[in-house]
Amino acid sequence: MTADPPLVLDVDGTLTRPDKWGLDPRVFDPLREWDAPVVIATGKAFPYPVALCHFVGIPQLVVAENGGVVYTGDDVLFTADREAARAVAREYEAAGHSLGWGSEDTVNRWRETEVAVAIDRPDGPLREIAAEHGLEVVDTGYAYHVKDPAPNKGDGVRTIAERVGFDLEEAVAVGDSENDVSTFEVVGRSYAVANADDAAKDAADEVLEGIHADGTLTLLERLRDSR
Structure with missing residues (x-):
C-alpha cells in the first residue's frame, strides 16, 4: 500500500x-x-x-x-515588510475609504506582512495607491490583499x-x-x-x-x- x-x-x-x-x-x-x-x-x-x-x-x-x-x-x-502595505491603507483611508472591518479590525490586527481590505470596498482606488507603492492587490474572493508582489x-x-x-x-x-x-x-x-x-x-x-x-x-x- x-x-x-x-x-x-x-x-x-x-x-x-x-x-x-x-x-x-x-x-x-x-x-x-x-x-x-x-x-x-x-x-x-x-x-x-x-x-x-x-x-x-x-x-x-x-x-x-x-x-x-x-x-x-x-x-x-x-x-515581506508590512510597512508599505500600511502606508497604502493609510492613504486609502485618507481618501475616504474604510478597510471594512470595524474599529477593532481583527482581520489585520495580527497581520505581519500585508493588509487586507473587505471585498465590498472599492478596489479601483486601492489598486492605484498600491501601484504607487510598488505593491499588488490580490482578490481572493474574501478580501483584497495588499502585498509585496514578490x-x-x-x-x-x-x-x-x-x-x-x-x-x-x-x-x-x-x-x-x-x-x-x-x-x-x-x-x-x-x-x-x-x-x-x-x-x-x-x-x-x-x-x-x-x-x-x-x-x-x-x-x-x-x-x-x-x-
Missing part, C-alpha cells in the same frame, strides 16, 4: 462550509489521520492557520498571508518542502482562488474546488465537482482509496 501524498490546502473556499463562513468540521479527522505532511497555505493572518493546525492536532506547517510568512515548524520566516504561496510551500523533506512532485494541492495558482505550479497534482475562480480553474490539473469542503473531502477520500 502506498502512503498518502503530502497535502497543500487553502482555507477559505476550500476547507469552509458551502455558505462561505466557518470551517467545515468534517475536515478535522481526515487531516489529523493523514500520514503525510499537511501544509496550510492561506491568505489569512499568521496566527489563524497556526491555530487551525493546533486545534486539528497536526504539525504546524504554515504559509500565511499569501506567502508573506512561512512557518516550517521550527522557524518563522518573514518574506512572495507567494508557492514559494512558501517550496521552502517548507525543502526544510521538512518531502517531494513536491508527490504533493497534492487544493485551492479556490488566484492566490493558489503559484501553489498549483509547484506541486505534482493540483485541484480546484467547483466554486473556484477562473484563474484557479485554469491552472488546476482538475476541477472538482464539489464546492468548498465537499469537493476537498471527496478528493481526500479518492486519494485514500487509490493507495
